Amino acid sequence: MSGQLERCEREWHELEGEFQELQETHRIYRQKLEELTSLQTLCSGSINKQKTRLKDLKHTLQRYKHHASQEEAELIQQMSANIKERQNVFFDMEAYLPKKNGLYLNLVLGNVNVTLLSxxxxxxxxxxxxxxxxxxxxxxxxxxxxxxxxxxxxxxxxxxxxxxxxxxxxxxxxxxxxxxxxxxxxxxxxxxxxxxxxxxxxxxxxxxxxxxxxxxxxxxxxxxxxxxxxxxxxxxxxxxxxxxxxxxxxxxxxxxxxxxxxxxxxxxxxxxxxxxxxxxxxxxxxxxxxxxxxxxxxxxxxxxxxxxxxxxxxxxxxxxxxxxxxxxxxxxxxxxxxxxxxxxxxxxxxxxxxxxxxxxxxxxx
Known part of the structure; x- marks a missing residue:
């Protein structure tokens, strides 16, 4: 066997070893990607549930505010401010989660995920x-x-x-x-x-x-x-x-x-x-x-x-x-x-x- 052919064989074995490592890395990547998708779905569902409950709580506070005492009115005002701040936090969270495109993007791009994760x-x-x-x-x-x-x-x-x-x-x-x-x-x-x-x-x-x-x-x-x-x-x-x-x-x-x-x-x-x-x-x-x-x-x-x-x-x-x-x-x-x-x-x-x-x-x- 010539020296050039031996070098080609050694290079092939090196590539084979690197390919095995690449396959393992890609397997881990796909596993993490599936975990990421599951976490995104979980976070989106939790945020929607929280937003619904906060909306109901806000309406309840508004109805109760009309016949509340001064001390109760201050508490209601504080809770309303906290609810508003929480909604802003949810908005920032949703910026990193997949969401449905609006009508315009659906017409132009279709149902493509355009959310950037970093x-x-x-x-x-x-x-x-x-x-x-x-x-x-x-x-x-x-x-x-x-x-x-x-x-x-x-x-x-x-x-x-x-x-x-x-x-x-x-x-x-x-x-x-x-x-x-x-x-x-x-x-x-x-x-x-x-x-x-x-x-x-x-x-x-x-x-x-x-x-x-x-x-x-x-x-x-x-x-x-x-x-x-x-x-x-x-x-x-x-x-x-x-x-x-x-x-x-x-x-x-x-x-x-x-x-x-x-x-x-x-x-x-x-x-x-x-x-x-x-x-x-x-x-x-x-x-x-x-x-x-x-x-x-x-x-x-x-x-x-x-x-x-x-x-x-x-x-x-x-x-x-x-x-x-x-x-x-x-x-x-x-x-x-x-x-x-x-x-x-x-x-x-x-x-x-x-x-x-x-x-x-x-x-x-």
Missing amino acids: NQAKFAYKDEYEKFKLYLTIILLLGAVACRFVLHYRVTDEVFNFLLVWYYCTLTIRESILISNGSRIKGWWVSHHYVSTFLSGVMLTWPNGLIYQKFRNQFLAFSIFQSCVQFLQYYYQRGCLYRLRALGERNHLDLTVEGFQSWMWRGLTFLLPFLFCGHFWQLYNAVTLFELSSHEECREWQSCTRNFRRTETKGRSCEPRDLCTPSPWGSRLQGVPAGTWLHLISSPQCPWPLQQPPQGPAHHW
């Missing part, structure tokens, strides 16, 4: 979500600049608008997965992305004509401005979150900041003029759309639809919101025509200091 995996997905929004902002900015100054073709406009539709559809899916993993994203925050997807589709189907061409350049210029402001907001928000995490006032999985502190004024004073400029520009867009919808050459339903939606959301444009919550641009820019009205929502800021950061175990992602 903090590291959750943080990685959250970080990838933020990077996705930032990278798409860059692409949309370049696309808007190209369409405005270089590519004066309808087909390039269609590609740009299709990119917006895909962007908002993807955002809704990713945010639904974040919610399934314990994110406290507001419901309206996700809902207005659904509306944004619809309005982007409206812009995508807007046929080329006189009315479209009259509004095209204005919309592209506004899209460029919004993308630039979003960059400023992104870095301002990231700086605020980094400082709050260093102070131990925010969780590492937080996506936005609520409340206001005095040191935040330093960056916000630079950002405020751009935010207000965006509001006034949006108002100008609304007036332009209204005039175009009554133009004698207007035959397209898209301009009327977008102007109606814009007029509806304009009534909420002066409502003050918490600083850095995903609200001001979300509710105010839903109707901005041309499909890029919501570039700023990825890291929204609001100039009205109303509340201090919330306390307790509940956090926003």
